[in-house]
Amino acid sequence: MDSSLSTGTLRSRHTIGRASLKKSFGHTRATIEFWQKLAKRALQDGGQTPFYLFAVAPIKQALSEFAQAFAVLPMRQWLSLKTQPLRPLLSWWRKRGFGVEVVSEFELLAALKEGFAPKDILVNGPAKHHWLTRHECERLNVNFDSAAEIQALLPIARRLDWSCGIRVQTRQEFDPEEPAYPTQFGFTAQEAVPALKKLTKAGLRLETIHFHLRTNVPTAVIYKRALEETGEICKLAHFQPKHLDCGGGFPPPHVLTREGEPVDRNFSLSEMAKVYQHALRRFPGAQQIWVENGRWLSARSGILILQVLDTKQRRGMQHLICDGGRTLNALVSNWEQHELSTLTARSGRNIPTTVSGPTCMAFDQLARRHLPKSIRAGDHLIWFEAGAYHLPWETRFSHARAAVYWHDDKEIRKVRERESFEDWWASCSGLAKAAENNS
Numbered sequence: 001m002d003s004s005l006s007t008g009t010l011r012s013r014h015t016i017g018r019a020s021l022k023k024s025f026g027h028t029r030a031t032i033e034f035w036q037k038l039a040k041r042a043l044q045d046g047g048q049t050p051f052y053l054f055a056v057a058p059i060k061q062a063l064s065e066f067a068q069a070f071a072v073l074p075m076r077q078w079l080s081l082k083t084q085p086l087r088p089l090l091s092w093w094r095k096r097g098f099g100v101e102v103v104s105e106f107e108l109l110a111a112l113k114e115g116f117a118p119k120d121i122l123v124n125g126p127a128k129h130h131w132l133t134r135h136e137c138e139r140l141n142v143n144f145d146s147a148a149e150i151q152a153l154l155p156i157a158r159r160l161d162w163s164c165g166i167r168v169q170t171r172q173e174f175d176p177e178e179p180a181y182p183t184q185f186g187f188t189a190q191e192a193v194p195a196l197k198k199l200t201k202a203g204l205r206l207e208t209i210h211f212h213l214r215t216n217v218p219t220a221v222i223y224k225r226a227l228e229e230t231g232e233i234c235k236l237a238h239f240q241p242k243h244l245d246c247g248g249g250f251p252p253p254h255v256l257t258r259e260g261e262p263v264d265r266n267f268s269l270s271e272m273a274k275v276y277q278h279a280l281r282r283f284p285g286a287q288q289i290w291v292e293n294g295r296w297l298s299a300r301s302g303i304l305i306l307q308v309l310d311t312k313q314r315r316g317m318q319h320l321i322c323d324g325g326r327t328l329n330a331l332v333s334n335w336e337q338h339e340l341s342t343l344t345a346r347s348g349r350n351i352p353t354t355v356s357g358p359t360c361m362a363f364d365q366l367a368r369r370h371l372p373k374s375i376r377a378g379d380h381l382i383w384f385e386a387g388a389y390h391l392p393w394e395t396r397f398s399h400a401r402a403a404v405y406w407h408d409d410k411e412i413r414k415v416r417e418r419e420s421f422e423d424w425w426a427s428c429s430g431l432a433k434a435a436e437n438n439s
Helices: 029-044 057-069 087-095 105-113 147-159 189-201 220-236 269-282 294-301 421-438
Strands: 051-055 075-080 099-102 121-123 141-144 163-167 205-212 243-247 255-257 288-291 302-314 317-322 336-338 340-342 350-356 365-372 380-383 403-407 412-416
Touching: 029 051, 029 302, 029 380, 029 412, 051 057, 057 075, 057 269, 057 294, 075 087, 075 294, 087 099, 087 105, 099 105, 105 121, 141 147, 141 205, 147 189, 163 189, 163 243, 189 205, 189 220, 205 220, 220 243, 220 269, 243 269, 269 288, 294 302, 317 365, 336 365, 340 365
Parallel strands: 051 403, 075 099, 075 288, 099 121, 121 141, 141 163, 163 205, 205 243, 243 288, 317 350
Antiparallel strands: 051 302, 255 336, 302 317, 302 380, 340 380, 350 365, 403 412
16 A cells, blocks of 8 residues: 555545546446445345345455465465454354464464364464463464564464464555655564574474564565565575465555555566466475455455435535544545445436545545536445445444344355444443442
């Protein structure tokens, strides 16, 4: 992700001028009709907006594209659980014998509860020595992020026969909002060499070298540079890794920057295949390349369905006020643009339109583009590419959490109820109420 696509920020660096209100996201008619059909079925079955609808078919399509692009390479794709913490997806993934990447205690517990064997769980992320010590799992895959983690976890790793590695911070990794500054993750080159030597001397099952660049990595060249730096570190440490864990997110299709350019305009899976082939020659001991492409895999697998509650005209701009929006359901709209369409076809002239959520924040703008002037209160809208980071970044800002539906190629079923007032209020006042009852 370049500096114009920074995740986690609550401020937009760019505005959308009138010339960029018209844009193309590149969806096929079949894709749009697929989601429209499912959305109508969910509404007919009593779905109350806003709600998320996820489907396994786009995941299958992504896996097919991945297999075709890297057919001759020894690849292992891990499901990034943080990107889409959806239980039926996790269950579907496990039944196919795939592995899952976790970066928190809750995610580890979820993977274990869903039946993943520890050997099929990859533990990444910082400061895990403060929680991983509580879980006696043999044969986990664990990448250390710091010297403190090594100090605390090394005896456990040796006793439980973990397959270990370290995360290195290459020069290709930086704060996406302030590129002049590094991130807080991993070992620098100066730290990594002694760390690898220490782990080797300790007799650990040291098998992996890992880096993670960021999300929406714009070109394959960045991976190539990161692998070259990683190769120099391994050479200095006399370490031949068995696994090359090339973390970082391929940019998903059908998503635009704030300026209206496709985020994957300079990215190519075929170029990535060449990078990986070169890497295998550079690391002669490598047996597998590991990836955790969360957004590229799952962004396409979900939509958000909204209902227009009110319409207004303001100085040449049509405003559609909906029951869901950026603040509650789609934080990613702060730094990128997704396809948005009406569920029922609306004819007539398209005019500049701002689609807003129901909260009392000017920040709550889901989209700004040309939409039909004929849209009315009661109409339903679909926000596409809602399958990555929408659930984990969902908020309860004066409203309840949305319902969640899952389509498994056969039926649509509700997998999370719309949050009730009692649940919403208990989450804010439960402890205070308990204290009051005990006084």
